[in-house]
Amino acid sequence: MAPHRRHHLALLCLVCTSLLCIAVPAGAAPPPRPLCDACGDSFASTAESHGISVAVTHSNATVTVHNNGTATWVVHNRLSGTEAAARLRTNESLRTAIADRAMWDTELLGANVSGDGVITLRYREPDFAEQSVGGAVRTGEFTEAYGYRNLDGLGADRLVVVAPDGMRVERPIDGATVSDDGQRMTLTELNDGRIVTFVPRETAVGPLLSLLALGALLGPVMAVKALAYITLPTAVFTLLIGAAAGGVAWLDWEFKGVRDSVGIVFAGVGALSASLSLLGAIGVLRLGGTAAPLFGGGTALFVCGIALSRRRIREQTSYRTVVVGTVVGAGIALGATIATAPMVVSDGSTPPVTTLLVLGPAFVLFPAGYAVGHGNRRLAVKTAAIGFVLSMLPVLPVLPAPYGLGVLFIPVVTASAAAVVIAGLPIFLAGVSLGVPQTAR
Structure with a gap:
């Protein structure tokens, strides 16, 4: 292997390793x-x-948020024990030491104990919130995810x-009570947290x-996670397409007969697939x-097959068309899947993610094959x-633990990408046959 290729391979491995480290949650969580x-x-x-x-x-807490993002707790x-309460009331240094250690990432402003055994603690948190758009x-x-902690409930009653x-709560915590004027949000428990916004x-x-404030915060995080989750599957998919393109050039097949029958084959396979789905809907098959x-x-294959069955359409094709x-x-495949899911799925199950991941990449094989047939292997790789990437975006896990898969999404999609290329070679070859110039046919 040439030295520069080894360097490129080492760099690729380093990038993939770094992205995997981003995707995998840290093992030493707080x-x-x-x-x-x-x-x-x-x-x-x-x-x-x-x-x-x-x-x-009993414990109550009030957090007053300020316009500059700081908060006062x-x-x-x-306290139940009178002896402990008295000791804390009279020993200021001990009281201060406990109060200062009790609250993380805050500045202690004061601590005192009343005669009836209630200790009052005041803190300032400098980075509780931040200003955003508008x-x-x-x-x-x-x-x-965004509080940088391992939350375990509310803590207070x-x-x-x-x-x-001059502001009100716009996006409260689920289950919280918001006052009529929107100025106060009251919680008695914290199960599923979320980003809170004030407008x-x-x-x-x-x-x-509120939506813009969320987008400004989540956008960069979503982009980084998208890159981490999708880099390896995209590389595998692209490399296999490149290998298939090389195989086509090496075999030097005659594609004229294949080209003329592409439409019929697509329509036939599409009709068969739709029929099998309907058999599953009536209980003949367990799908x-x-x-x-x-x-x-x-359905999409059938429609495309009908179109490609017309000679005029085949002869006027271009990469753009x-x-x-x-x-x-x-779009037809996705729309038909969503529209017919309640009708063809009789047992109440939902389409598995691995099945949905097949639809988009499978359609990518056709224009990639067309580019190969037209002699533009670089365009095929770009395609x-x-x-x-575009076909993965609708199902990309950019939030924690999506679909219950989390980081396992990476090997699942990588395996799915490889399977799509291997099983979808007929679609790829159909695209190749359609892209071969007239003079070479």
């Missing part, structure tokens, strides 16, 4: 902690580590979030500002969730790479 570290049992554990045995019977913990403010503190001055109180486009994609793909036709065919 320890689970509640949203309010200084509340309830978490505070009691911190006090115990300082030699104070205390139980918290006020925590009230009712004056909106967003915070990721209520999520694991009751948590109140106060919107910045100017009098704005008429609050939902739009489960594959019935809908089978019907959608079969083939790409347009492929996009239309893929394969770009087409595969």
Whole structure:
């Protein structure tokens, strides 16, 4: 192997390894902690580590968000032990040490214990939220992915979030109670967190500002994860297309007969696929969730086959028209799959992700083959790479644990990409036959 090729291979391996590291969750995750570290049992554990045995019977917290993104926490913990409460009340240094350690990533502003055994803690958190588009403010503190923590519940029995001055809560936590004026959001539990947004109180486009604030935050993250998840499958798909193109050039087959029968074969295979799907719908065959994609793909192949059966269409084809036709065919396949899923899937199952992943890449094979037949192998490789990426976007897992697969999406899609190229060679060869110039036929 030439030295420069070895260098390119080493660089490719390094890039793939780096992207896999991005996709794989870090193995050393931080320890689970509640949203309010200084509340309830978490505070009691911190006090115990300082030699104070205390139980918290009730805990309330109020978080006041400011326009510059900072937040002020006020925590009230009712202590059960009078002796421990008295010790904390009289020992300022011990009280300060416990309070300072109880809340992570905050600045302690003060701590005091009342005569009835309630310890009040005040903190300042500098990066609780951040300003965004159109004056909106967003915070990721209520999520694991963007709060940079391993959340374990709310911590407090009751948590109140106060919107910045002149603003209201636009996107609250599911299950939270929002006041009539939108200034306060009250939580009693935290199961599934989300990004919370605040918008100017009098704005008429609050939902739009909230959406833009989310997009500005999630856009770069989605792009990085998309790159991490799809690089290896795209490389495999493209390399196999390149290998198939080399095989076609080496074998030097005669494609005239194949070209003339492409339409009939496509229409026949499409009709057969749709018929099998219908047999699955009436219970003759057990196809489960594959019935809908089978019907959608079969319908698209049938329509494309009818079109390619006409000599005039075959003789006037170009790369552009083939790409347009492929996009239309893929749209028909996707639309038919979605529209007929409730009708052809009788057992209540849903189309598996691995089945849906086949439809888009399978249609990419046709224009890639056309480019090979036309003698433009570089265009074929570009078509394969770009087409595969675009076909993956609708099902790309850009959020944590999509479809229950998470990082396993990478080997699943890689295997699916290889299987599509191998099983879809007839589609690829049909494209080759259609792209061979008239003088070479």
